[in-house]
Amino acid sequence: MRITLVSPKGPLYRRSGIFRQSLRYMPLTLPTLAALVPGDLGASVTCIDEGIVDVDVADIDADLVGMTVITGTAPRAYKLAGALRARGVTVVLGGPHVTLVPEDAAPHADAIVVGYAEDTWPQLLREFSRGDLKPRYDQADDLDLASRPLPDRSVLPRWRYLTQHVFEATRNCVHACEFCVAPSAWGRRPLQKPVEDVVADLRATKARRAVFVDLNLIADRAYALRLFRALVPLGISWYGLATVRVAEDVELLDALEESGCRGLLLGLESIVSANLASVRKDFNRPESFARVIDTLHARRISVQGCFVFGLDEDTGDVCERTARMAVDIGIDLPRFAIATPFPGTPLYARLSAEGRILTRDWEQYDGQHVVFQPARMSPDELQEATGAAWRYAYSWRSIARRLRRTAAPLHVAAVTNLGYRHYAHNLSRFYTCDWAEAADPFRGLAPRPRRQARARARR
Ligand code: B12
Ligand code: SF4
Structure with missing residues (x-):
């Protein structure tokens, strides 16, 4: 076969x-x-x-x-x-x-x-x-991840990637944020590989630096502690995803630092508390974001902070205010996405019921296109303001300000910032889909002409 x-x-x-x-x-x-x-x-x-x-x-x-x-x-x-x-x-x-x-x-x-x-x-x-x-x-409800074969990374050409040392220890997330696909797709039962299987995978690949793609490595605190402690003897540096809750827990922070964690991606989502409450992510508190960054920096852990724009309480100025705050508090790599109601999520169901889904052209569901009617601004305003936030955060001045406070080695921070600067200033090129022209059988509504024309003009 x-x-x-x-x-x-x-x-x-x-x-x-x-x-x-x-x-x-x-x-x-x-x-x-x-x-x-x-x-x-x-x-x-x-x-x-x-x-x-x-x-x-x-x-x-x-x-x-x-x-x-x-x-x-x-x-x-x-x-x-x-x-x-x-x-x-x-x-x-x-x-x-x-x-x-x-x-x-x-x-x-x-x-x-x-x-x-x-x-x-x-x-x-x-x-x-x-x-x-x-x-x-x-999938059966009682799926178990123990004793599964290790991923076969030889099936892809490793030299074409920054790293092949990509791992996972857990799947799913215990939270239920309205916009997130994870709880809707896979439920909230944490699935975990036995810690020894994860360590065996790391050892087999001889990884010195590792990327964990788990959605929320600290979803189960006891498991996280066991995993972090098991990583210590490997002497690796690693990067992963967690929630801001990590910064409240000194025992977890100690284990994290000792295990070699050098970077975390955090979904900060919004600087507007009412937004966080409405999407069921109010364990994030905007007033504590600066403290979270300082706490992690003190442990030599750099932070990719992700924000989402267009939630119902957002007004036209929120993107600029967020970008300024991200630079002010020294987030190492700020990232901004446009709220995306992925089909199958509660957010999609709600916006659909409210008649606010503007297109069911899935190609536009990439986190950088407006696919729904925002509550307090126009789609174009949201699109433009998101681009402006990216450009502000990755202007030379903002980069210089953040580099002064970064937790990463300076050369690493400089290179990643340059990469993101290139991305931030060329968003329309990265997110253009000319290969799919006229080929999409699901093109429900025509893409808005203004945006297409703008993208073509920039190409
Ligand atoms: C790592 C990751 C990335 C990486 C690498 C992506 C890649 N191609 O591997 C990067 C950072 C590049 C990335 C980018 C993006 N990502 Co991403 N990413 C993930 C993440 C965190 C882990 C994926 C992973 O490797 N899982 C481990 C593997 C083993 O699990 P798996 O892929 O689910 O596969 C299992 C099953 O699903 C199933 N399966 C999957 N495919 C198939 C196919 C067949 C034939 C079969 C039989 C079974 C099967 O079997 C596997 C074993 O059980 C997921 C979140 C998550 N936990 O899934 C988000 C996720 C997939 N990403 C997401 C998104 C939105 C994006 C971006 C659009 C974000 C953006 N704006 O930049 C881009 C799009 C990239 C693109 N292709 O254009 C969403 C997708 C939502 C959706 N409905 O579309 C997710 C689910 C995150 C989320 N919570 O919203 N991503
Ligand atoms: S905490 Fe993150 S991974 Fe978990 S449900 Fe919320 S957005 Fe999804």
Whole structure:
């Protein structure tokens, strides 16, 4: 059996990278799925990450193609699926978008996989090899991540990435923020790999620096403490995601620092308390953001602080105020997204019920396009103000101010800031989707002409 696994390209990374090299780390999804292919099937597995190389459908020589789909890549995935199925290739779709809205994906595939695929993917392949493929495979509620095969990172060319040392210890998040896909897609039950499996993976790859893609590494405090303590003997530096709650917990902070944590991505989301309450994230308190940054800096941990604009309490000036605050309090790398009601989330359901969804063109659901009617400003105002926030935060002056306070080694902070500056000042290029022109079967409403024209003018 010949299997090809594809991660279709999204709007981001279309033209990514400074120095003509992809500035991203190796995705973990394809290596994880490749490792789950049962050995006794004697299958050959080819992986294509469209973030680094385009798929040419004519070149795919496979009996079965599996594609991983997030909302922004769904139109591209569906287009590839159509072309492959027309050639008689069996197509399987899985991933966050398929899990959130299976009914959207199902017409484009011979089979869909809903939820995590540790058990269903091997089952699907066995049934396919017997000529007994079912149209849908669902994750069981009692899925367990213990003793799973380690991801096979050799299936992707490691030299095309900043690092291949990407790991996960846990899945899911205990919180239920209105805009987040995680609770809707996978529920709130924390799933954890045994700490010794994580350590075995780190040792097998001989990683010196590691990136953890877990949504919230501190979701289960006891597990987090065990994991951090187990990392100490490895002597690695690592980067991951957590919530601001980490800064309130001295024991956790001690373990974090000792374990080699050198950077955390925090979803700060908003400087408007009423927004945080309305999206069920009021454990974030804007008045304590400065203290959180100082606490982590004191432990030599740098912070990527992520904000989202366009929540219902936001007015036109919020983007500028947020960007100024991010620079003032010394967030090492501030990031700004436009609120995105991913289908399948409570936010999508609410805005849909209120008649505020402006487009169901999934390609625009990339966190940098306005796809709904904001409550207190126009879509164009929100779009422009978000761009301005990025440009302010990555102006030379703002970079210089933040570099003075950074917790990262100066050369690392300088290079990452330069990368983000390039991104911040070229957003329209990074998020242009010209490959999908006229190809999207889900183009519900035409993209707003003004924005398209602006993007074309900048190209
Ligand atoms: C790491 C990560 C990234 C990395 C790398 C992305 C990559 N290609 O791997 C970076 C930073 C580059 C990134 C970028 C973005 N990301 Co991202 N990312 C993640 C994150 C944190 C982890 C993904 C991961 O590696 N998980 C580990 C693997 C093993 O799990 P998995 O992918 O879910 O796969 C399992 C199952 O889903 C299933 N499965 C998945 N695909 C398939 C396919 C088949 C055939 C089968 C059988 C099974 C299957 O089997 C796997 C094993 O169980 C997730 C959050 C999350 N926890 O999922 C967000 C997430 C996927 N990202 C998201 C978003 C929105 C983005 C961006 C648009 C953000 C932005 N504006 O920049 C961009 C888009 C990039 C693009 N393609 O254009 C959203 C997607 C939401 C949605 N509905 O679309 C998520 C869910 C985060 C969130 N909470 O909102 N991302
Ligand atoms: S804390 Fe973060 S990962 Fe958890 S539900 Fe909220 S936004 Fe999602």
